[in-house]
Amino acid sequence: MREVAIIGVGQTKYGEHWTKSLRDLAVEAGLKAVEDAGISGKDIQAIFGGNMSAGTVVGQDHVAAILADFAGLIGNDLAAMRVESACASGGAALHTGYMAVASGMYDIVLVGGVEKMTDVSSESMTDALASAADREWEVFFGATFPSLGAMMARRHMHQYGTTREQLAMIPVQCHENASYNPYAQLRNRITVEQVINAPMVADPLTLLDCSPMSDGAAAVILAPMEIAKKYTDTPIKISASTAATEYVSLHSREDITTSRANVVAARRAYKMAKKEPKDIDILEVHDAFSIIALIALEDLGFAPKGQGGRFVEEGGIAPNSDVSFNPSGGLKAKGHPVGATGVGQVVEIVHQLRKESKGLQVDGEVGMAHNVGGTASTVFIHILEVV
């Protein structure tokens, strides 16, 4: 396989973009990435676009072609396809783009992610998101994602003594980090008490344990390493791109305090990149709910199994501690425009590794992005490093 580098990144602000359409957001992020890479739009040979719900929510499928058209790239005769793995659609698109460049099929590839979630009611969007769970065996019986997360949290508390306070420390850190991030949706700082006393969504998870509905887009430009150096002095190497899949329904799993897909995708990523958890300086974790992040800290090897709560409480996720956790603010506070999320995590890590963050700049040479679909049913992991 050829070595693959990221030579450009771009993203919109995440938030409620009442005046911008799906197309506007995607093109804004894409153009920023093209500009950042110092390439011309004409150089793009293929687009892999992560998006979950455009068909359901804005009535538009065939999104990759639509966006290539709207962005004025049809003259390129490029390849364009959409990739969907629920909330891991962005990570899936990046995994596809990685293979496209690694294989030698394409040289300059744009991997994008976009979601427009505020054009419909919260109820409609909650139902659209529920289509990432098992419609026949979970959703039909009333489950929504907060309730599935709540069951995982309750079990983790029961099995390992994880406390309500420990869980709350995760969104507190995310909001703190996001307060510096000009791309973030929720930049207010919050306290553990505020998390615990916020309106209950699904016991024990309150509103402040849950990521918001967001509009947004993100894009990265990939190139084989030998070409990358022609465009930039700071190519960021993708040293691992891995995937794994777990039972979609919680009731099928032996243990709902872990995701085997987390564990396996991470193991593969460490092997591929020749790294260990202690080598990861910067970690963007898919914290759709605080419990999903806590479990990931364990599954990815940053805390021993069952000790995620203690790890958080002892300061393990503070900037420049054991690992700089979600310097962007994570899904919780930067926002979670579903299809964009996995790509946006990588944009953040590239900014960090290039030491050009406009928000909280943390130390480090190696970053990891962890993007999941469903209750960590689908997992994509990327390890990035400075070369």
Added chain:
Amino acid sequence: MREVAIIGVGQTKYGEHWTKSLRDLAVEAGLKAVEDAGISGKDIQAIFGGNMSAGTVVGQDHVAAILADFAGLIGNDLAAMRVESACASGGAALHTGYMAVASGMYDIVLVGGVEKMTDVSSESMTDALASAADREWEVFFGATFPSLGAMMARRHMHQYGTTREQLAMIPVQCHENASYNPYAQLRNRITVEQVINAPMVADPLTLLDCSPMSDGAAAVILAPMEIAKKYTDTPIKISASTAATEYVSLHSREDITTSRANVVAARRAYKMAKKEPKDIDILEVHDAFSIIALIALEDLGFAPKGQGGRFVEEGGIAPNSDVSFNPSGGLKAKGHPVGATGVGQVVEIVHQLRKESKGLQVDGEVGMAHNVGGTASTVFIHILEVV
């Protein structure tokens, strides 16, 4: 890039499967492919699934993980993602699977396609399909796919003198071929007069110029050539896998009697496979409407520009003539379960090349599959050959 071979294929019958769900259909096709390849389900390292409308129509996104789960493959810790390019979703999934194997990322890969179109009303499904056109600039003003096809047909007739009769000969040949195919949805033979006098859908296209709504699934197993020979004495080589994208909206194109994506994807495919049109023995063309097939015959180099009608009239698409056209019966008569179509075309060609068709067996060593999304806005082309 590693050479990629198809070592197993499977498909359901296409039709109105009132008693089978999306999951049932997908798993039936997948298991047949696994059995045909002589592998175990445990050997599958990744699934790339083509599907257009499950989110909209059956309320289920995250389909690749759902199907991996339903098929009992979670123990493999495999990668799973859905790929969507409207009616070219199957071709897009195969292009992705090709890159996945060619790159060295995965060895044994299942590429599947599935669509369940009869669980909702025809009106709902027509609207879901319209999401492959430009929702804001075509659909909003009343366009549906038959009407877009009708404009292309009318212009082709005006510009080149193509006759109503010539267009009608395409579905006549498709129904004739499908009459032999046990997997086909519409096995009745029809005449040119019946096509012309069928109920008008969008002038000049009648009901018998249009492919039906179908349920169905198809799957192929890919492996690197060096491994393929361990499993089968008749690996079918994928000697080209290419893509191109054209303006989605007809009004943006210079000429609506052609698709630049057809032309470019074909040119790339011939170059990659070191072939010319005259080398193609068997051709599965995306004949969603008769005009789309006629234009493809020209764009892919089988007939000179504007002479597609004459080519058809002079017998160019009869079995074992210039090219054996849609021996399966094509989208028109085999059926068009959107996400499955591009994969099902390849299943047909593999059956033909292995000389094991249960329908109309034609001669030849080289086949081409042409799968499009929208009005040939997205095009994927695969060339397959006996090794």
